[in-house]
Every structure is written in C-alpha cells, then in structure tokens.
Amino acid sequence: xxxxxxxxxxxxxxxxxxxxxxxxxxxxxxxxxxxxxxxxxxxxxxxxxxxxxxxxxxxxxxxxxxxxxxxxxxxxxxxxxxxxxxxxxxxxxxxxxxxxxxxxxxxxxxxxx
Amino acid sequence: xxxxxxxxxxxxxxxxxxxxxxxxxxxxxxxxxxxxxxxxxxxxxxxxxxxxxxxxxxxxxxxxxxxxxxxxxxxxxxxxxxxxxxxxxxxxxxxxxxxxxxxxxxxxxxxxxx
Numbered sequence: 001x002x003x004x005x006x007x008x009x010x011x012x013x014x015x016x017x018x019x020x021x022x023x024x025x026x027x028x029x030x031x032x033x034x035x036x037x038x039x040x041x042x043x044x045x046x047x048x049x050x051x052x053x054x055x056x057x058x059x060x061x062x063x064x065x066x067x068x069x070x071x072x073x074x075x076x077x078x079x080x081x082x083x084x085x086x087x088x089x090x091x092x093x094x095x096x097x098x099x100x101x102x103x104x105x106x107x108x109x110x111x112x113x
Numbered sequence: 114x115x116x117x118x119x120x121x122x123x124x125x126x127x128x129x130x131x132x133x134x135x136x137x138x139x140x141x142x143x144x145x146x147x148x149x150x151x152x153x154x155x156x157x158x159x160x161x162x163x164x165x166x167x168x169x170x171x172x173x174x175x176x177x178x179x180x181x182x183x184x185x186x187x188x189x190x191x192x193x194x195x196x197x198x199x200x201x202x203x204x205x206x207x208x209x210x211x212x213x214x215x216x217x218x219x220x221x222x223x224x225x226x227x
Binding site: 034043045049087104105 | 218
C-alpha cells in the first residue's frame with residue numbers, strides 16, 4: 001500500500017522558492033498524487049494534483065518523475081502566509097483504489113521575514 | 114457557494130459515552146469522507162461514503178461508524194468513547210469520483226474525551 005515520506009520540517013525566507021519532496025515507493029497505477037496545505041485549527045486546503053510529469057497552477061507546481069516514486073511540490077516566492085503544514089497524499093477514491101488513502105505525516109514549512 | 118459545514122465545532126464527552134458528528138457537503142458533492150487528526154498519528158482516513166453507500170474504509174475499529182443520507186449529508190458515530198478518541202474530526206466532500214480527487218474540507222469538530 002502506498003505510504004508517503006516527507007521531511008518533518010523546512011525553513012525558508014520570504015521571496016525564496018521552496019521545494020518539498022515526498023517519497024511514495026509503492027504507488028499504484030491508479031493512484032494520483034495530491035498536495036494539501038493546512039493552517040492551525042483549519043481543515044486542509046487542496047493545492048495541486050497530478051499523475052505524471054509536471055503540473056502547474058496559480059499557486060504551485062508539481063513535478064513527478066517517470067517512475068512516480070516521488071514528487072516535488074514547488075512554491076515560488078513564498079511569503080509569511082505560506083507558513084503551514086503541507087501534506088502529500090497518494091491514492092484515489094472508489095473502484096480498484098478502495099481504501100488506498102494515506103496522508104503523509106506532513107511537512108511544517110516556516111517562512112521567516 | 115457554501116463550503117463544507119460541520120456541527121458541532123467543539124464537543125466534550127466522557128469515556129464510555131457515544132457521540133454523533135454531522136457534516137453537510139458542498140451542494141452537488143456526492144462523496145463525503147471522514148478523517149481523524151491527532152498530534153501523534155496525523156491525518157488518518159476513516160471512511161468514505163458515496164450515494165449513501167460506504168465505498169472506502171480505513172483501519173479503525175467498529176466503534177467508528179457512519180452513514181450518508183439521500184441529500185449527501187453524512188453523520189459519523191463513535192460508540193464507547195475512549196480517551197484516545199480525542200481528536201479533530203474532519204469531513205471532506207468531493208464531486209470527482211474516479212480520476213483521483215480534489216476534496217474540500219470542513220473546519221472540523223474538536224472532540225475531547227475526559
């Protein structure tokens with residue numbers, strides 16, 4: 001079953017690019033890779049999702065190598081408000097991916113002024 | 114469009130009691146998932162309901178159960194509460210069934226068991 005491994009914490013300064021890597025060696029063919037952001041006392045918020053190669057939206061990019069055993073969330077020019085826990089999630093809902101839902105332990109990103 | 118709502122937001126119960134938590138998904142979303150979040154274990158998947166049927170289940174004991182109504186609203190029940198059940202319980206809804214998923218989370222219900 002696909003479980004994930006992420007760094008426990010990372011520090012950065014405002015304006016820098018931050019890359020958070022998640023390992024998921026046992027990812028299945030039907031699994032997607034999704035990243036969420038969570039602030040204290042709030043529910044997680046969807047950031048980005050991908051299956052392979054590269055995905056980019058208005059807030060982040062997601063890089064997935066060909067073997068899909070890892071993925072990297074890239075946050076360009078972070079600000080203080082990006083301080084949060086970032087979760088890597090591998091899995092899907094329904095069908096052959098029944099029950100295959102695992103959140104990583106999360107990475108606490110702290111952005112300093 | 115209103116977001117996912119959960120009630121109550123805070124709850125204090127005693128060991129041995131039971132509790133029911135409620136979740137109203139975003140209008141049009143038919144999938145509702147429940148998660149437990151604790152400092153020690155992080156975010157753990159409990160179960161997922163789609164069209165009133167439990168479609169996915171995590172590794173939790175049978176004391177944790179749920180259901181979904183025809184309007185997609187969902188309830189989660191925990192019987193015979195234990196101290197270790199103290200956690201933030203999060204509900205998430207989704208409309209995307211088979212191509213991976215983008216879930217929208219509610220603010221959670223903070224359950225404290227004394």
